[in-house]
Structures are given as structure tokens and as C-alpha cells.
Amino acid sequence: MLKPLYVYLAATMWIGSWGLFAVDQVSTTINNVIERLESQESSVLLPGYVIHEKNGVKFMIKSETAKKMGVVTLDMECDSSEFWEKIDYEVDLETLEFVIDFNNLDYRDYKIRNLYLAIEPHSPVADDWNIATKGFEYHNFSKTRIPFTEEVAKVTLPLYKSNFESLEKPYPLNVNLEATSANGSDLVNCKEENVYTIPVEKFKDFENIEPFFAEGILPSYDIDNIKVQSNEEDAYIEKFIDYQILRLSGFNLTTNEASLALLGKDLEYSPNVNGDYKWVDHDISFKRIRNQKTVVGLYGDVRKSDLELIKNALQVLHIVAPGLDISYSSETKHVTLPIHITDCDNERGRHIGCIDEYIGVYKWQDFIWVDASLRGDKRSHVLIHELGHALGLSHNLCWDSVMTYEFSGPQVPYFSHVDLMQLHILYHPELKTINYTNSKSAYIYRSQVINQLDLSEERVSYYEDNIKEACYQKPGEYDYLIELQGG
Numbered sequence: 001m002l003k004p005l006y007v008y009l010a011a012t013m014w015i016g017s018w019g020l021f022a023v024d025q026v027s028t029t030i031n032n033v034i035e036r037l038e039s040q041e042s043s044v045l046l047p048g049y050v051i052h053e054k055n056g057v058k059f060m061i062k063s064e065t066a067k068k069m070g071v072v073t074l075d076m077e078c079d080s081s082e083f084w085e086k087i088d089y090e091v092d093l094e095t096l097e098f099v100i101d102f103n104n105l106d107y108r109d110y111k112i113r114n115l116y117l118a119i120e121p122h123s124p125v126a127d128d129w130n131i132a133t134k135g136f137e138y139h140n141f142s143k144t145r146i147p148f149t150e151e152v153a154k155v156t157l158p159l160y161k162s163n164f165e166s167l168e169k170p171y172p173l174n175v176n177l178e179a180t181s182a183n184g185s186d187l188v189n190c191k192e193e194n195v196y197t198i199p200v201e202k203f204k205d206f207e208n209i210e211p212f213f214a215e216g217i218l219p220s221y222d223i224d225n226i227k228v229q230s231n232e233e234d235a236y237i238e239k240f241i242d243y244q245i246l247r248l249s250g251f252n253l254t255t256n257e258a259s260l261a262l263l264g265k266d267l268e269y270s271p272n273v274n275g276d277y278k279w280v281d282h283d284i285s286f287k288r289i290r291n292q293k294t295v296v297g298l299y300g301d302v303r304k305s306d307l308e309l310i311k312n313a314l315q316v317l318h319i320v321a322p323g324l325d326i327s328y329s330s331e332t333k334h335v336t337l338p339i340h341i342t343d344c345d346n347e348r349g350r351h352i353g354c355i356d357e358y359i360g361v362y363k364w365q366d367f368i369w370v371d372a373s374l375r376g377d378k379r380s381h382v383l384i385h386e387l388g389h390a391l392g393l394s395h396n397l398c399w400d401s402v403m404t405y406e407f408s409g410p411q412v413p414y415f416s417h418v419d420l421m422q423l424h425i426l427y428h429p430e431l432k433t434i435n436y437t438n439s440k441s442a443y444i445y446r447s448q449v450i451n452q453l454d455l456s457e458e459r460v461s462y463y464e465d466n467i468k469e470a471c472y473q474k475p476g477e478y479d480y481l482i483e484l485q486g487g
């Protein structure tokens with residue numbers, strides 16, 4: 001058994017100011033360390049170790065560990081007071097610019113490779129974050145590289161407000177200067193300084209954040225805030241008739257018992273039961289059905305292909321879910337379901353909760369977040385999966401469902417048969433939903449669906465007991481809806 005390192009270190013004469021760091025990393029060399037410490041009067045470093053200072057206490061840690069932690073040895077001059085005390089900076093609240101005067105100093109002389117201006121919302125009460133928000137504060141985390149100069153540099157602060165004043169709570173914004181330095185071939189953070197805090201009262205002067213938009217993708221009936229010129233009226237009316245035809249075409253799609261059984265199930269995390277998840281009953285009356293106009297808006301690191309994906313999803317939703325009123329807007333004031341696509345990085349990641357946790361999420365405040373680093377089918381899969389949650393779908397273990405937690409299955413980038421058939425029930429035009437009081441959603445219950453859609457109670461029960469079989473329903477009449485989504 002090895003004792004912790006500090007027990008040995010305390011015995012040496014000058015070791016009082018040393019603390020313990022990452023014992024497990026160094027335990028194998030304890031004896032070696034003690035020998036050296038006792039034989040020498042001055043501080044000594046083993047090869048491969050660096051000193052890290054924290055709260056006035058010096059720690060000795062493996063340089064590899066230091067690299068992972070993003071700390072740098074003290075002999076680097078990146079945090080030199082000579083540099084940091086000489087430079088001047090201010091935040092110009094009129095122009096919302098950050099102005100920095102290097103006073104003829106070259107930051108590269110101080111082993112500073114890059115200098116960044118980092119902004120992050122700051123909540124004094126951590127629990128506050130998740131209560132009043134539509135996710136727009138994610139866009140106020142930013143990191144801008146300060147251009148190199150020896151004189152005065154200006155950086156326009158990328159600051160945004162949303163139009164959800166009643167829902168969004170603005171937070172004061174911390175403005176930090178961050179320097180990186182080279183450590184071998186890696187860049188590591190070597191200095192961080194809080195230089196300013198922008199008060200919430202300034203939010204009114206910020207730029208409005210508006211959804212991504214590109215002409216020529218969405219049909220006119222899908223654009224909620226469309227402005228039709230008088231010479232375009234005929235074309236618009238023609239398109240609007242197309243829309244009504246689309247919605248009518250879904251009325252005759254098959255509704256089946258297997259889909260109702262699936263709507264009554266969810267998954268529960270349960271390691272060691274033939275995989276990590278197992279089916280559980282989840283009463284369909286808990287589902288919130290969107291009974292008010294839903295307007296989607298894409299924000300952040302959006303690609304044209306994301307809007308194309310939404311366009312295809314809206315097309316099939318008009319058909320399978322005629323009771324759902326869903327469209328897109330290029331103006332935040334019309335958006336009810338924002339989709340934020342941002343990176344899950346450091347501070348923002350901690351705030352979103354995505355670090356090591358998830359790559360997409362639908363939050364109960366009614367917004368979606370998707371990790372911007374995703375590409376291709378995986379990106380589409382996550383986006384459609386979260387949209388599925390927003391519309392009322394739960395997880396399942398059906399092989400090729402977009403809502404599947406069967407991780408060996410394909411990550412389909414569209415609503416597949418079982419997903420579409422469930423949505424067809426939830427937003428069936430003949431189904432009378434029940435409104436929650438004071439809520440923008442409605443609900444239904446099992447026996448009501450059976451009666452109103454003329455289903456067999458016996459068959460529903462059969463699928464509920466043999467839920468895996470419910471996954472295999474693939475009526476051919478739904479095939480073209482998969483094709484419409486590019487599947």
C-alpha cells in the first residue's frame with residue numbers, strides 16, 4: 001500500500017508551501033522524489049514534471065497531466081505582469097466595441113500565441129439558468145480573436161437579444177481576455193482575466209437575433225411571415241391550394257393498433273437488461289399535443305442543408321399530421337419553437353449540460369438544441385429526433401426509427417414508418433383532443449383513440465404485450481413519405 005505523497009513531503013524542511021496534486025499520477029515515483037527532495041536544498045523538478053500554482057500553493061504535476069488540464073509551467077511569460085499591467089482596454093457601451101491599446105507591446109514577445117475576447121452570460125444563481133429561457137442566451141457565449149497589432153485593436157462585441165422578453169431572462173455578461181500559449185505542439189490557455197461585466201440594462205441596445213433564412217427552399221405556404229406582393233398573389237394562392245391538397249391527402253392514410261401501442265410506451269434506463277434500456281408503459285394521456293400554431297426558426301451555426309431538412313420534414317408533417325399547424329419564420333417575433341445549433345464548448349457546454357452527455361436535446365421550455373459539430377446524416381438524425389420529441393414522440397427500441405435507442409441500428413435522418421404512423425394518430429384530423437387549461441397543448445387518452453379512430457382494443461392490447469412486433473409495421477402507402485424526406 002502506498003501512502004499519499006504529502007505524508008512523505010511534510011517531513012522535508014522547505015516543503016510547507018507544497019500541496020498534493022494527482023497522487024495517483026505520481027505514486028510510482030514517490031521514493032525517487034523523496035530521495036531527491038531530502039538531498040537538495042532548493043526546489044527540484046523531476047524530468048517530465050512541471051510546477052502548477054493554485055491559490056498560492058505550488059503543486060508538482062506531470063507535464064502530461066498539465067497539458068490535459070490546460071495549465072502551463074510558470075516559467076512561460078504569458079502571464080507576465082509586465083505585459084498585463086501595461087495594456088489598456090475598455091468596453092465602449094455606445095458602440096458595443098471592445099478597444100484594447102497594447103501601448104507598443106508585441107504580445108508575441110510574451111509567448112502569447114493568440115489573444116481572445118471571450119464573452120459569457122453570468123448567472124449569480126446557478127439554478128436560475130434553466131427556468132426562464134428559450135435557449136437564446138447560448139448565442140451570447142462567444143470567443144473572438146483579437147487581431148495582432150502593437151497599437152489599438154477594436155473588436156465588435158457579438159451580442160444578441162431575443163424577442164422572448166417575457167420568457168428570456170437576460171444575464172449580465174462577463175467579458176474576459178484569454179491568452180493561449182504554445183506548449184510543445186499544443187495551444188493551451190495560459191491566462192484569463194475578467195475585464196468587464198456588461199449589465200443587463202444594456203440588452204435593449206443589442207442586435208436582435210433572427211433565424212437563418214435562404215430564398216428558394218421553402219414553399220411560400222411554409223413561410224409564416226411571408227409578404228406577398230400583389231403581382232405574386234396568384235402564384236401564392238396556387239401554392240396554398242397545393243398545401244390544402246397535401247393536408248387532405250393524409251386523411252386516408254392507415255391508422256393502426258401497433259402505432260397506438262407504441263405511443264403508450266417509453267424507455268427507461270436499465271443497465272444489464274439485454275442492453276441499457278427497456279420498454280416501459282407511458283400513458284398516452286401524458287403526451288402533450290401541440291394544438292396551437294408552431295413556428296420553427298433555426299439559429300446559430302445553421303447550414304442551408306438544415307433548412308432543406310426542415311422543408312422536407314414539414315412536407316411530410318402536412319400529410320401525416322393534418323391537425324398540426326406548423327411553419328417556419330425568418331423573424332424571431334413569430335417563432336415559437338426555436339432550434340439552436342451551437343458548439344458544445346467549455347462554458348457554454350457546461351451551461352447547456354451537453355459535455356459528455358448529449359449531442360441534441362429538446363427542452364421542456366419548448367426549444368431544441370443541436371450540436372453544431374455534427375455533420376451529414378448524424379446531424380439530420382439528431383435534428384429530426386429532437387423535432388420528434390417536440391411533437392410528442394418518445395424513445396423506442398424499433399430498429400430504424402428516428403426515435404430509437406437501439407444504438408446498433410442505422411441513424412436514419414428522417415421520420416420512418418413507425419414515427420410517421422404515431423404522428424398520424426397524435427395529429428389525426430378526426431381526433432378530438434382535450435385542451436389543458438392555461439396551456440398551449442392538448443391531450444388524448446387511449447380508449448378515446450380506439451373509439452374515434454375505430455381501432456380494435458384487442459389488437460392494441462396484443463401489441464402492447466408484444467411491443468417489438470409493433471416496430472415492424474411498414475404499410476406501403478407510407479413509402480413515398482420516406483422518399484419525400486430523401487430516404
Ligand SMILES: [Zn+2]
Pocket residue numbers: 385389395
Ligand atoms: Zn431523445
